[in-house]
Amino acid sequence: MHFVEVKNILTGVNNGMNVYRGCVHGCVYCDTRSNCYGFTHAMEDVEVKQNAVELLDNTLKHKKQRCMIGTGSMADPYQPCEKGLLITRKCLEVILKRGFGATMITKSDLVLRDLDFLKEINHRSKCVVQITLTCTDDVLSKKIEPNVCTTNERIKVLETLKYNNIPTVVWLSPILPFITDTKENIKNILEACVSTNVKGIVCFGMGMTLRKGNREYFYDFLDKFYPPLKQKYIDTFREDYQLSSPNNKELMTMYYEVCDKHNIISYPNDVFNYLKDFPKKEKQLELMF
Secondary structure (H helix, E strand, C coil): CEEECCCCCCCCCCCEECCEECCCCCCCCCHHHCHHHCCCCCCCCCEEECCHHHHHHHHHHCCCCCCEEEECCCCCCCCCCHHHHCHHHHHHHHHHHHCCEEEEEECCHHHHHHHHHHHHHHHHCCEEEEEECCCCCHHHHHHHCCCCCCHHHHHHHHHHHHHCCCCEEEECCCCCCCCCCCHHHHHHHHHHHHHCCCCEEECCCCEEECCCCHHHHHHHHHHHHCHHHHHHHHHHHCCCCEEECCCHHHHHHHHHHHHHHCCCECCHHHHHHHHHCCCCHHHHHHHHC
16 A cells, blocks of 8 residues: 555546555456556555545535536445545545535445445435445355455445435446356346345446456466366457357346336446436425525
């Protein structure tokens, strides 16, 4: 872990931020390992933007229009170091103070530590927690996402958020060909989404992406746990960026049927539009009277 000072914290168009750069979760499929992102330090050497809270406060103070503030697109905002640093928590406090909405993507149950702020933000404007679910076999989950809580523990997070009336979105991605692309696995994940009343699911198809940097890391994982599969991946996908499961058609049919039946937003663009949509003024005015 190392600390840096940055000049800006929010992206101009999408109002997203990453208070950390790098990750210790160790997910074998992580696209952030790709060379195109230009990491100058080891992924596990998490970069901490130590002035993020002050920058965010100053930025939001001068924003003319309130909106949703997102975090977690490039690095989980609930890294283990967040337990002590509290940067994500302090950013949520700023978002609450300034009357903005919040949404975050995480695989960590540490998000529940900030349930007090999440509830208050959602009461005043809008808060959506996005959770990644990849497989419901805890043994396998610990192989492909070794340093973070299991999928079933994340499902418990969804249950807690449901109980507290905080809307949720699930990222059903990535699905590893020949490993997690089974009907049973997808069925179990979808059942968890239904039982926890998720608002939407982000799914780009049943598969994953690989490019230089994360391809080598993923192949090392295959060498360790599934030696015969490495050559199968090479023969099937060669140097492709998008690796679609041979079961994609069957699994996506099941996916859309479940989402349609239970009124779950199922197309990525529709989910993103929901996440970006900031409530009308009427909801904010409740606190003024």
